[in-house]
Amino acid sequence: MKNQTEQKKVVIIGGGFAGIEVARLLSKDGLAEVTLVSKNTCFQYYPNLYRLVVGATVNQVSIPLSSIFSKKVNLIIDTYVSMDATQKTLTLKSGVVVPYDYVVMALGSEPNYFGIDGMEVHSKSFLSVEKALALKAYLLQQITDSKGLSTDEAKKKLHTIIVGAGPSGTELAGALGPFLKGEAKKAGVDPKLISIDLLDSAPRVLSAIPEKGSQLVTAQLKKNGVTVYSNYGVNACDGDCISVTDRASTEVASGEVKTLRFEASTVIWTAGTKISTVFAIIPGVVMTEKKRVQVTPKLTLPTDDTIYIAGDGTGTPYSGLAQTAIDQGQYLATAISNRIHGIAVADYMPKQGTFVIPVGKYWAILNHKTLVVSGLLAFIIRFIVDAKYFMSITSFSHVITMLKKDTSA
Numbered sequence: 001m002k003n004q005t006e007q008k009k010v011v012i013i014g015g016g017f018a019g020i021e022v023a024r025l026l027s028k029d030g031l032a033e034v035t036l037v038s039k040n041t042c043f044q045y046y047p048n049l050y051r052l053v054v055g056a057t058v059n060q061v062s063i064p065l066s067s068i069f070s071k072k073v074n075l076i077i078d079t080y081v082s083m084d085a086t087q088k089t090l091t092l093k094s095g096v097v098v099p100y101d102y103v104v105m106a107l108g109s110e111p112n113y114f115g116i117d118g119m120e121v122h123s124k125s126f127l128s129v130e131k132a133l134a135l136k137a138y139l140l141q142q143i144t145d146s147k148g149l150s151t152d153e154a155k156k157k158l159h160t161i162i163v164g165a166g167p168s169g170t171e172l173a174g175a176l177g178p179f180l181k182g183e184a185k186k187a188g189v190d191p192k193l194i195s196i197d198l199l200d201s202a203p204r205v206l207s208a209i210p211e212k213g214s215q216l217v218t219a220q221l222k223k224n225g226v227t228v229y230s231n232y233g234v235n236a237c238d239g240d241c242i243s244v245t246d247r248a249s250t251e252v253a254s255g256e257v258k259t260l261r262f263e264a265s266t267v268i269w270t271a272g273t274k275i276s277t278v279f280a281i282i283p284g285v286v287m288t289e290k291k292r293v294q295v296t297p298k299l300t301l302p303t304d305d306t307i308y309i310a311g312d313g314t315g316t317p318y319s320g321l322a323q324t325a326i327d328q329g330q331y332l333a334t335a336i337s338n339r340i341h342g343i344a345v346a347d348y349m350p351k352q353g354t355f356v357i358p359v360g361k362y363w364a365i366l367n368h369k370t371l372v373v374s375g376l377l378a379f380i381i382r383f384i385v386d387a388k389y390f391m392s393i394t395s396f397s398h399v400i401t402m403l404k405k406d407t408s409a
């Protein structure tokens with residue numbers, strides 16, 4: 001007969017960076033019954049989604065969840081809808097009710113448009129495999145449609161504005177110029193008609209890294225044909241046009257606000273994310289000032305120690321990064337296993353991650369605390385970090401596929 005500890009049901013909601021790590025590691029010890037609920041059949045490797053826009057295949061940026069886990073994990077493809085914390089049950093969209101002893105909520109993030117007029121409706125995004133593929137198809141269509149237009153009309157059709165010079169906007173901007181110019185050439189369209197702007201309300205690109213790093217990235221973007229507009233706050237987007245406030249030259253004293261209009265047929269929004277709105281409906285949740293879930297040092301809710309929060313949702317330092325989500329997933333696998341075994345559980349110790357952002361071909365910027373490394377070396381480090389992570393969750397042959405150069409158009 002199985003003893004009490006063998007019967008604990010651990011349910012993880014969300015098959016992203018944090019959820020995968022908890023499920024994978026916790027299922028190894030075999031004492032808990034581990035269930036992972038995910039609304040997607042595949043794990044999407046967000047840091048490389050921009051590559052899907054510039055020629056990678058779906059196989060290169062995603063991994064089927066069923067191939068990641070052994071039979072020790074019950075995988076349910078469904079959407080979590082609600083929780084009864086008294087009965088300890090979770091209800092899924094299909095109507096299935098899943099009982100739990102411990103639940104890990106690892107729901108990730110969603111875009112935040114900050115209420116900017118028309119932005120959600122008119123801008124494009126690449127924050128999922130589906131959206132990235134749709135964006136690529138749209139951009140290629142602009143090239144086709146520019147044929148036969150006057151020079152001015154073609155320039156507008158081939159003008160792309162990326163809003164948000166954070167990691168995802170910067171990565172995409174660096175890769176998009178060479179890709180679109182190459183595609184234009186193939187289609188018999190003058191590549192000089194293509195233009196890409198990167199806009200941000202902050203005074204410099206990648207404002208989270210030291211200024212020296214931002215300068216190196218700005219120069220690299222320029223080399224890849226990108227024009228950077230810093231200090232430009234976007235006010236509205238109407239499909240053909242975005243209006244922005246030039247914050248650097250706005251005359252606050254005279255009360256005059258300088259509003260400019262940029263015309264472009266493609267506006268890509270990368271300027272904001274917020275934690276999944278589903279976190280807010282977990283019973284007993286309280287949000288921190290930074291709009292993340294308040295957690296105890298053991299990553300449980302203060303009001304219910306059977307509900308764990310992991311990844312982007314946690315109100316801990318350095319949340320919002322894949323590295324933090326992986327780290328928390330690893331912590332929770334040990335913490336929950338120890339708890340089941342009756343072993344003391346240490347507190348979670350937040351770790352500061354390292355940024356490595358590719359900008360164009362074979363060039364990246366690395367930043368850890370005050371250290372800044374740029375160029376091929378940083379690019380190789382990013383390649384190794386990606387490879388190491390892929391090796392931990394997928395087969396060797398799939399790792400090779402994921403690391404291959406982007407080829408398709």
Ligand SMILES: Cc1cc2nc3c(=O)[nH]c(=O)nc-3n(C[C@H](O)[C@H](O)[C@H](O)COP(=O)(O)OP(=O)(O)OC[C@H]3O[C@@H](n4cnc5c(N)ncnc54)[C@H](O)[C@@H]3O)c2cc1C
Pocket residue numbers: 013014015016017018019037038039040046047048049050078079080081106107108109126127167168276278310311312313319320321322323324325353356
């Ligand atoms: C374009 C982009 C580029 C990025 N680049 C980097 C980078 O270079 N470096 C870095 O460190 N971080 C990067 N990040 C951030 C990083 O991807 C996130 O911090 C990380 O994904 C958070 O992991 P998570 O497990 O909390 O959530 P996720 O990985 O987002 O996983 C959450 C999962 O939960 C699922 N889900 C949500 N709601 C439900 C529901 N109701 N029912 C069932 N399933 C549900 C989602 O479909 C998703 O699969 C990037 C993010 C984006 C969007």
